[in-house]
Amino acid sequence: MKFLIVEDEESLRNSINQYLTVEGNICDHASTYEQGYQKLSIYDYDCILLDLTLPDGEGLQLLKYLKKINKADGVLIISARNSLDQKIEGLSLGADDYLIKPFHLSELYARVQSIVRRRHFNGNSIFHFNEIEIDTTAKETKVNGKPVYLTRKEFELLLYFVVNKNKVISKAAAVVHIWGDDADMADSFDFIYTHIKNVRKKLTDSGCKDYFHSVYGVGYKFTDS
Amino acid sequence: MKLFSSYNRILAIITLTGLIVIGFLFYQTLGQYINKQIDDHLYEELLEVRDFTHVKNILPSPDGFDDVIVDYKKINKLSDKRKYFADTTFYNPKKKHDESARYLKTALILNRQPYEVMIMASKFERQEQIKSIILIILLPVIILLLILWLVNRILIKRMWLPFRQLLINIKAFNINQEKVFEPVQTNIEEFRELNNAVLEVSLKVKSDYKEIKLFTENASHEMMTPLAVINSKLDTMLQSNALGKEESEILADLYKATSKLTKLNQSLLLLVKIDNDQLQDKEEIDLKALIEEKISYFQELIQKRELQVETKISAFSVFANRSLIEILINNLFSNAIRHNNDGGSMMVTIKNDSLIFSNTGSRNGLHPQKIFERFYKDNASDGTGLGLAILKQVCLKQNYELSYNYNQEYHQFIINFKSSENKSQLTML
Numbered sequence: 001m002k003f004l005i006v007e008d009e010e011s012l013r014n015s016i017n018q019y020l021t022v023e024g025n026i027c028d029h030a031s032t033y034e035q036g037y038q039k040l041s042i043y044d045y046d047c048i049l050l051d052l053t054l055p056d057g058e059g060l061q062l063l064k065y066l067k068k069i070n071k072a073d074g075v076l077i078i079s080a081r082n083s084l085d086q087k088i089e090g091l092s093l094g095a096d097d098y099l100i101k102p103f104h105l106s107e108l109y110a111r112v113q114s115i116v117r118r119r120h121f122n123g124n125s126i127f128h129f130n131e132i133e134i135d136t137t138a139k140e141t142k143v144n145g146k147p148v149y150l151t152r153k154e155f156e157l158l159l160y161f162v163v164n165k166n167k168v169i170s171k172a173a174a175v176v177h178i179w180g181d182d183a184d185m186a187d188s189f190d191f192i193y194t195h196i197k198n199v200r201k202k203l204t205d206s207g208c209k210d211y212f213h214s215v216y217g218v219g220y221k222f223t224d225s
Numbered sequence: 226m227k228l229f230s231s232y233n234r235i236l237a238i239i240t241l242t243g244l245i246v247i248g249f250l251f252y253q254t255l256g257q258y259i260n261k262q263i264d265d266h267l268y269e270e271l272l273e274v275r276d277f278t279h280v281k282n283i284l285p286s287p288d289g290f291d292d293v294i295v296d297y298k299k300i301n302k303l304s305d306k307r308k309y310f311a312d313t314t315f316y317n318p319k320k321k322h323d324e325s326a327r328y329l330k331t332a333l334i335l336n337r338q339p340y341e342v343m344i345m346a347s348k349f350e351r352q353e354q355i356k357s358i359i360l361i362i363l364l365p366v367i368i369l370l371l372i373l374w375l376v377n378r379i380l381i382k383r384m385w386l387p388f389r390q391l392l393i394n395i396k397a398f399n400i401n402q403e404k405v406f407e408p409v410q411t412n413i414e415e416f417r418e419l420n421n422a423v424l425e426v427s428l429k430v431k432s433d434y435k436e437i438k439l440f441t442e443n444a445s446h447e448m449m450t451p452l453a454v455i456n457s458k459l460d461t462m463l464q465s466n467a468l469g470k471e472e473s474e475i476l477a478d479l480y481k482a483t484s485k486l487t488k489l490n491q492s493l494l495l496l497v498k499i500d501n502d503q504l505q506d507k508e509e510i511d512l513k514a515l516i517e518e519k520i521s522y523f524q525e526l527i528q529k530r531e532l533q534v535e536t537k538i539s540a541f542s543v544f545a546n547r548s549l550i551e552i553l554i555n556n557l558f559s560n561a562i563r564h565n566n567d568g569g570s571m572m573v574t575i576k577n578d579s580l581i582f583s584n585t586g587s588r589n590g591l592h593p594q595k596i597f598e599r600f601y602k603d604n605a606s607d608g609t610g611l612g613l614a615i616l617k618q619v620c621l622k623q624n625y626e627l628s629y630n631y632n633q634e635y636h637q638f639i640i641n642f643k644s645s646e647n648k649s650q651l652t653m654l
Contacts, residue, residue, distance in 0.1 A: 009450055015457035019464070080449035082494060102453035102487050105460035153525065168463045172480040189481065191529045216473030218480065219463055 001046040001116055005029040006036040006062065007078065008055050016049065019105040020112070022166070033057030040066055040073065046116045047074040049108070050095070052081065060086075063093045074115040078103065104173035106164045113163045129162050130224055131208055143206040153178050154199045161212070161222035170219040196220060229381050233374070240370055248363060255358065259351045260327060264310050267293070267329035267344050271308075274342060278335045296343040303332050303339040315345060324349045387411035391420060398427055400434050442497045445490045452490065455483050485609065492611035495552070496599075499618045504546045512541045512580065515554060516573055523558050530562060533570035541575045543642050549619050556616045557582045557638060563608060564636070572635070578643035583635040590631025597627070 003020055007013040008031050017027045028043065030036035033054045040048060040062065048066070052059035063075060075095040079086065087098045096115040099108060117125040117136070127134040133142040139155055141148045150158060160177050161169060171189040178195070200212050213221045226234075270293050277285045287295045294315070308331040314323045328345040335342070390409045398406045406427035408420045459479055462468075468476070498504065516538060520527070527534055543550065561571045561584035569585035587603070595601050597617040602610040616638075620627040626641040 009454060012450070012454045012457050015454070015461045018461055019457070078453075080446050080453070082491070101449045102456040102483070105457055168468075170460065170463055170480050171477075172484045173460070175484075189484075191525055194529055195525060215463070215468065216470045216477075218473040218477040 001112075002026045002044070003028065003112065004036070004039055004043070004045045004048045004073075006031075006048065006054070006059065007051040008032065008053075009051075015105065016108065019167075020109060033059075033062065036062050037065065040071065041069065044071065045073045046119070047076060047096075047112050049112070050075055050077050052077060052079040052086065052090070060090060060093060063090065063095055067094045072119070074112075074119050076108075076111055076115055078108070104170065104176060106160070106167060106169045106173045107177055109167075110160055110163050110177070127159070127162055129165060129211070129222075132158075132162070132203070134159055134162060143203060143208040146206055148202055148206045148208075150199065150202060154195065154202070157195060158199055158203075161220070164222070166221070166223045166225070168215050168219045168221045174220070229378070229385070233377075236374075244363075244366070244370075248359070251362070252355070252359060255355050259348070259355060260310075263327040263346055263348060263351065264329065267310070267327065267346055268308070270295070270344050270346075271329060271331065271342065274344070275333065275335070282336060284335055284340075292346060294345045296345070297335070298341040298343075300332060300339050300341050303334060305332055307331065312348075313345070315347075317347065317349075325352065384413065387413065387416045388419075391416065391423065395423060400430060405431065438497050438500055441493055445494045445497075448486075448490055452483065452487055455479075456487075459483065489609045489611070492609050492615060496611065496615060496618055499549070499615070499622055502622065504548050507544055507546050509542050509544050510547055510550050512543055512550075512575065513538045515550065516575075519554050519558055520573075523562060526562050530565060531568045532562065532565055535570065535572045537572070537574045537576070539575055541578075541580075545623055549623065553616060553619050553640070556612045559608075560584075560612055560616075560638070578641060580640045580642070582638045583632075585634060586636050588634070591629065591636065593629045596629060 001024075003025065005013050005016050005020075005027060007016070007029070010031065013029050013031065017029060021027050028039060028045070030039050033056045036050075036054070050059045050062060059077065059079075063077075066073060066075065077087075077090045077095045077098045078101060079090075079098070080101040082100045090098055096118070097111050099111055125136050127136065131144045133145070134140075134155075135142075136159065139152070141150050141155060141158060156178060157174065160174065171192045174192045174196075175189055178192070196212055200210055204210050209224065211222050211224055213223060215221055270290065274285055274295060284297055285295070287297075308329060310327065310329055313326055313328055315326045316322075317324045325348045326345050327348055328343055330341065330343045332339060332341050334340070387409045394407045394409060398404075406424055408424050409416065411417055411420065459476060462472075463476060516536065520534060520536070557580075561582050564586045565571060565584050566586060571582070571584040574581040574583070591603075597613050599614040600610040601613075602608060617627055619625075620640060626639075628639045628641075630637050630639070
């Protein structure tokens with residue numbers, strides 16, 4: 001996949017770049033409105049990560065321009081502004097999703113993949129990871145063709161790990177992904193352990209290999225190596 | 226004491242004392258004047274007695290006088306020729322009672338004999354006269370004073386009317402509401418000045434408050450980007466293959482701190498957002514369904530702490546903004562789970578337009594007002610200290626009555642949805 005990161009904060013841009021550049025993904029970046037404008041005029045991207053506040057212009061203008069020149073690139077807005085109006089405006093202008101800073105890179109990658117999935121496969125996408133098969137539309141999981149019953153949150157968690165495969169996901173990131181920002185539960189990381197234990201058990205009970213690897217209490221990695 | 230009663234009290238004391246002093250002096254002067262008149266009359270009578278004796282060589286009969294009583298007494302020697310005037314009482318045989326009187330006593334030679342002569346005149350009529358005079362003068366004065374007092378009372382009441390209205394308006398002024406202070410229409414200079422001063426202060430307070438809110442909002446927003454950088458760097462570090470146990474533990478702590486900081490920032494922003502009434506779209510919300518949904522949403526947390534959840538919910542709906550109500554319910558649940566004991570219990574009840582969250586927890590009741598203050602939390606709490614403040618802010622904005630009490634080992638948070646009509650309770654909160 002090919003991404004464009006339009007973000008003026010250099011260190012953030014680099015981190016995103018590093019995280020997304022896996023499995024043959026290519027990242028291009030722009031730090032100003034002008035650079036972004038030029039790049040998206042010339043190239044096509046699977047997804048554009050767009051910061052709304054740029055030193056020389058509004059990110060929303062880039063979005064308008066993109067729609068004007070009829071490009072079908074996916075757009076994920078990343079903004080520090082958690083304002084409902086801006087969110088609505090961004091989405092109505094054709095952005096696919098809206099991610100509020102600060103975010104976890106695993107969350108960002110999951111959202112980006114979801115956008116690309118929706119655009120390329122019309123949302124009807126089935127994930128395969130060795131013997132595991134995840135149907136994101138029907139929200140069904142199968143191991144070796146046999147269905148495994150997972151709760152909604154367990155399903156979300158498994159999908160989150162599968163799309164971020166071979167990456168370590170911190171407990172903090174998993175909590176935010178499952179619980180969102182609403183609950184004042186940001187510090188209760190430990191319960192994610194119970195959650196993962198449940199998912200693990202259900203999968204291994206259906207004859208699946210255990211792909212979850214704990215990383216010294218800070219997070220988990222979903223990998224078969 | 227009210228200004229008017231204080232003023233009146235002083236006025237009444239002065240008026241009454243003045244009236245008494247003046248009345249006394251008036252009475253005294255009049256009495257002396259009357260005495261002098263009687264004394265003159267008595268002296269004239271004495272002269273008459275002397276002339277009569279001189280001409281007729283006999284003493285006039287004591288019965289020969291109309292309005293005075295004359296008495297002679299023979300004495301041996303004429304020693305004291307001075308005239309004595311004094312008050313006395315005598316028995317009036319005609320009227321058959323004692324009357325006060327004035328007499329003149331002197332010694333003089335009558336028919337070449339020394340006599341002590343006493344001439345006495347009744348003061349009764351004169352006294353009656355004095356009484357009438359005083360009554361005629363004092364009564365109108367007292368009536369006049371009464372009228373003045375009444376007029377004063379009515380006038381002052383009417384003049385203070387704008388002041389009272391001003392007070393009501395000041396009390397109604399709420400920094401959290403859009404409504405600005407309402408000036409009172411009045412022609413009285415002092416009140417107009419007060420009016421303007423209060424108006425100015427209220428506008429200043431409003432703008433200062435707005436500035437603080439804006440500052441909080443901007444500061445929180447500005448912090449989001451550095452937080453995003455920290456988060457992304459942590460995520461990047463986490464991918465390192467060289468991560469040992471020690472580094473991982475450090476990373477875990479950093480994640481925790483960053484999450485908390487993020488949460489804090491989001492809570493502050495949320496408070497500002499609620500303050501600014503940015504969540505406006507209202508709809509009918511089925512509270513029963515929402516609570517049931519939230520119980521399943523919080524299920525893992527409830528299970529992890531082994532809490533018993535009991536619900537007594539009747540069908541109930543509120544007309545409000547969905548986000549606000551969700552924040553409300555989320556915070557109530559978070560609070561009841563976070564501050565519970567492992568294996569404790571919680572109860573959600575809806576009755577009489579009230580939503581009640583009860584939970585076990587610490588053995589002591591909490592301060593019913595302080596717990597809703599921003600950043601107030603007990604030492605054991607790991608939260609942001611803003612959850613209940615947000616709860617209070619939502620209730621304040623929606624005119625719900627929020628209260629806390631500790632009852633039989635249960636901490637209870639009660640939200641009365643129907644208190645919207647009762648604004649006075651809201652200002653107490």
